[in-house]
């Protein structure tokens with residue numbers, strides 16, 4: 860029997876998330892505009908970065924890739940949270 864909690868993930872590779880400058884500016888604008896609603900921020904982060912940091916709701920800046928036997932597991936982290944998992 861496999862226990863999902865004990866999957867051996869091995870050592871991940873860390874890659875920076877590269878966002879084109881125009882999209883980055885668009886995201887900054889959405890996030891910093893005080894009238895932007897929470898759901899609008901969520902949508903912008905999903906659209907532009909692809910998802911959220913695993914540990915908080917900030918836009919992620921780094922991707923961790925774990926090679927599993929038949930798949931690659933991807934986790935996204937922001938600058939702050941990446942320090943906790945490195």
Ligand SMILES: [Zn+2]
Pocket residue numbers: 912913914915916917936937938939940941
């Ligand atoms: Zn985070």
